[in-house]
Amino acid sequence: MKKDIILAGVGGQGILSIAAIIGYAAVENGLNLKQAEVHGMSQRGGDVQSHLRISDREIYSDLIPQGGADLIISVEPMEALRYMPYLSQNGWFITNTTPFVNIPNYPDTEKLMNEVNSIPNHVAINADQIAKDMGANRSMNMVMLGAASVFLDIPYKKLEDGIKFVFGRKGDEVVKANLKAMKAGKDFAEENKA
Amino acid sequence: MKKLMLLGDEAIAQGALDAGLSGAYGYPGTPSTEIVEYVQRNREAIERNVHLTWSANEKTAMEEALGMSYAGKRVIVTMKHVGLNVAADPYMNSALTGANGGVIVAVADDPSMHSSQNEQDSRYYAKFALMPALEPSNQQEAYEMPFLAYEISEKYHLPVMMRLTTRLAHSRAGIKRRKVLKENELHKPENPNQFMLLPAFARKKYKHLLSIQEDLIRESENSPFNKYIDGEDKSLGIIACGLGFNYLMENFEAGKCPYPILKIGQYPLPRKQIEKIMSECENILVVEEGMPLAEEMLNGFLGNTKIKGRLDGTIPRDGELNPQIVRKALNLPELPSQAIPDIVAGRPPALCVGCPHIDTYKALNEALKPYGKGHVFSDIGCYTLGFLPPYKAIDTCVDMGASVSMAVGAADAGLFPAVAAIGDSTFGHSGMTPLLDAVLSKSNIVVIIMDNDITAMTGMQDSQVTGRIEDICTGVGVEKEHIRVINPLSRHHEENVKIIEEELNYNGVSVIIPRRPCIHVYAKRKRKN
Ligand SMILES: Cc1ncc(C[n+]2csc(CCOP(=O)(O)OP(=O)(O)O)c2C)c(N)n1
Ligand code: SF4
Numbered sequence: 042m043k044k045d046i047i048l049a050g051v052g053g054q055g056i057l058s059i060a061a062i063i064g065y066a067a068v069e070n071g072l073n074l075k076q077a078e079v080h081g082m083s084q085r086g087g088d089v090q091s092h093l094r095i096s097d098r099e100i101y102s103d104l105i106p107q108g109g110a111d112l113i114i115s116v117e118p119m120e121a122l123r124y125m126p127y128l129s130q131n132g133w134f135i136t137n138t139t140p141f142v143n144i145p146n147y148p149d150t151e152k153l154m155n156e157v158n159s160i161p162n163h164v165a166i167n168a169d170q171i172a173k174d175m176g177a178n179r180s181m182n183m184v185m186l187g188a189a190s191v192f193l194d195i196p197y198k199k200l201e202d203g204i205k206f207v208f209g210r211k212g213d214e215v216v217k218a219n220l221k222a223m224k225a226g227k228d229f230a231e232e233n234k235a
Numbered sequence: 236m237k238k239l240m241l242l243g244d245e246a247i248a249q250g251a252l253d254a255g256l257s258g259a260y261g262y263p264g265t266p267s268t269e270i271v272e273y274v275q276r277n278r279e280a281i282e283r284n285v286h287l288t289w290s291a292n293e294k295t296a297m298e299e300a301l302g303m304s305y306a307g308k309r310v311i312v313t314m315k316h317v318g319l320n321v322a323a324d325p326y327m328n329s330a331l332t333g334a335n336g337g338v339i340v341a342v343a344d345d346p347s348m349h350s351s352q353n354e355q356d357s358r359y360y361a362k363f364a365l366m367p368a369l370e371p372s373n374q375q376e377a378y379e380m381p382f383l384a385y386e387i388s389e390k391y392h393l394p395v396m397m398r399l400t401t402r403l404a405h406s407r408a409g410i411k412r413r414k415v416l417k418e419n420e421l422h423k424p425e426n427p428n429q430f431m432l433l434p435a436f437a438r439k440k441y442k443h444l445l446s447i448q449e450d451l452i453r454e455s456e457n458s459p460f461n462k463y464i465d466g467e468d469k470s471l472g473i474i475a476c477g478l479g480f481n482y483l484m485e486n487f488e489a490g491k492c493p494y495p496i497l498k499i500g501q502y503p504l505p506r507k508q509i510e511k512i513m514s515e516c517e518n519i520l521v522v523e524e525g526m527p528l529a530e531e532m533l534n535g536f537l538g539n540t541k542i543k544g545r546l547d548g549t550i551p552r553d554g555e556l557n558p559q560i561v562r563k564a565l566n567l568p569e570l571p572s573q574a575i576p577d578i579v580a581g582r583p584p585a586l587c588v589g590c591p592h593i594d595t596y597k598a599l600n601e602a603l604k605p606y607g608k609g610h611v612f613s614d615i616g617c618y619t620l621g622f623l624p625p626y627k628a629i630d631t632c633v634d635m636g637a638s639v640s641m642a643v644g645a646a647d648a649g650l651f652p653a654v655a656a657i658g659d660s661t662f663g664h665s666g667m668t669p670l671l672d673a674v675l676s677k678s679n680i681v682v683i684i685m686d687n688d689i690t691a692m693t694g695m696q697d698s699q700v701t702g703r704i705e706d707i708c709t710g711v712g713v714e715k716e717h718i719r720v721i722n723p724l725s726r727h728h729e730e731n732v733k734i735i736e737e738e739l740n741y742n743g744v745s746v747i748i749p750r751r752p753c754i755h756v757y758a759k760r761k762r763k764n
Contacts (some may be wrong), residue, residue, distance in 0.1 A: 068240065068409065073409070080350075080694065085584035086582075087584035101480075101485045101490060104402060104557050105558075106562070107570060119580065120582075122579050143582070153578060
């Protein structure tokens with residue numbers, strides 16, 4: 042078993058929590074893990090990505106080779122496209138559709154979505170809206186995790202444990218909201234994986 | 236035992252702690268920062284009373300570490316690659332004084348300059364100082380190397396460098412812990428003159444350092460971190476240093492490489508194994524993360540056509556490695572992959588909405604309007620992003636502290652106005668001494684010390700000068716009435732512009748302190764408590 046995952050977004054959007062939960066679930070499931078993160082300058086509103094590698098064999102490189110990613114999970118649509126060179130031929134492309142606009146030359150959103158929709162294996166989900174509808178604005182990233190969970194080959198229960206582990210300190214309410222958000226993302230992906 | 240999931244940086248910290256560490260010294264700098272930060276929040280370290288507060292800069296950190304070594308204890312000093320330039324004086328001399336308690340100089344390099352102004356390779360400093368160096372290829376090695384480093388350091392009475400690079404520093408994996416060693420008892424050096432570098436002593440010490448070089452090569456030849464992995468196909472032999480090994484193995488199914496590999500994790504280079512691979516293989520590919528140190532040594536001055544790597548263009552001369560680059564160097568077919576769609580725009584880092592630096596720059600720009608561009612010497616920190624549009628407020632960024640000193644030089648040459656824009660932590664690091672120069676030479680400069688209460692760029696570390704800036708400036712000799720504190724908020728804009736104008740018109744040294752916390756300070760403090 043091997044899953045190479047690119048997590049993408051803009052500094053401050055919470056991709057490292059997604060990584061932490063998948064990582065926790067993978068390790069609890071007895072798998073090896075390497076996770077390269079971006080610290081430093083780019084975190085100031087720049088593009089950030091994390092290379093998350095899970096395998097039952099030894100993992101060598103901390104970086105995923107181009108053309109090798111099984112999944113791109115992005116909390117922002119333009120950022121998802123930035124990592125296209127990494128996507129493998131049968132890989133899945135899972136992105137939030139809500140743009141994060143902090144640059145003057147952000148592309149036209151319709152053209153952007155056309156580009157997303159032209160990718161054969163994709164799930165495009167308005168995770169911000171889903172989270173907002175549930176009254177859990179800050180759980181957008183967990184909706185994305187839920188959408189990705191369908192492709193992870195990790196028992197869903199282990200991801201739930203991961204949420205409890207990562208958010209446990211913040212109290213039951215936060216854990217519950219995040220579990221619900223993840224479930225909503227999962228349901229959406231199951232219905233909409235083209 | 237359950238594995239700990241640690242960043243490369245954190246693994247070094249945990250390794251040093253488990254190998255009997257008594258103190259961690261350092262100054263923040265990406266990608267090295269998380270070494271000291273890990274010690275700072277580690278419960279065992281706190282209980283053991285391990286020294287863990289940040290130093291004012293890398294030079295003081297290196298010297299403090301030497302002091303702890305003098306007292307017999309094991310110590311680690313951490314910095315980013317350019318920090319070693321700041322610490323170079325004590326670092327180079329520490330090879331002569333040597334160590335009493337074990338010393339690790341942990342330096343994190345940043346090839347591809349993700350968050351740095353150059354991509355120098357610290358292994359050259361190890362070679363320059365004739366000091367052994369260890370370079371991990373993965374998190375488990377990063378954890379284990381401190382044990383060996385302290386052993387070597389105390390056996391040869393010599394500091395040992397641990398060099399790592401961005402990708403390992405900031406990549407997480409599981410590590411297995413070893414048995415925890417006890418800290419050393421306080422003990423002064425056996426030789427009371429060990430740390431005395433008067434020329435008569437220094438000459439002897441240098442001869443001694445030269446005399447143990449063969450022993451250090453022997454250590455490398457017997458090191459568990461230098462491995463000769465044989466292969467059937469001798470048409471190529473591969474020397475892979477540090478992370479280079481991972482990118483190599485990544486390109487072979489289940490890590491089955493047909494060629495002999497010499498995996499390097501300890502320097503000086505192991506002569507015996509190098510001789511073996513050079514004599515057995517037709518061609519040699521050198522894969523190193525950073526500059527071509529091993530490759531240059533093997534090439535010699537006259538070159539050797541058998542050796543491929545960064546010097547002959549098989550691997551790009553600059554930038555960090557990755558699996559694709561090494562794949563290409565191995566002549567393997569590229570994996571099919573797509574281009575980035577044209578529609579994707581760049582998203583450079585930027586000042587946060589609400590950042591105090593923004594209001595400072597708006598006021599400064601307005602005050603400087605009559606003089607045109609080219610008057611603001613700046614420095615390194617979040618505020619360097621003020622170079623970018625829409626602010627375009629600063630003109631230079633060279634090295635920490637250079638804003639003040641360059642403004643002095645430019646003012647001395649007759650440039651008016653000459654403004655320095657520096658952050659509070661950078662001021663504490665290296666801005667105080669050039670301010671003294673300015674006072675002594677009565678330079679006509681305005682120094683803007685942007686006090687956001689924190690070292691923001693590197694991830695919110697305490698700033699050494701918080702609450703002390705005015706006192707430092709008066710202490711250095713800046714006149715009280717020309718130390719002006721302003722509140723960088725848009726509603727104070729007019730007033731702030733006026734104050735800057737007044738100080739531009741004062742012929743002498745002025746200091747303006749825009750004071751407002753970084754917008755993330757509050758959240759950070761809350762999380763920490
Ligand atoms: C010699 C050296 N050490 C460390 C660094 C890393 N570094 C870059 S900016 C910075 C801190 C800046 O803090 P401050 O001056 O308070 O500005 P802020 O980011 O808070 O605006 C540090 C430590 C460096 N570039 N060079
Ligand atoms: S982190 Fe703080 S100092 Fe840095 S840009 Fe953001 S608000 Fe400004």
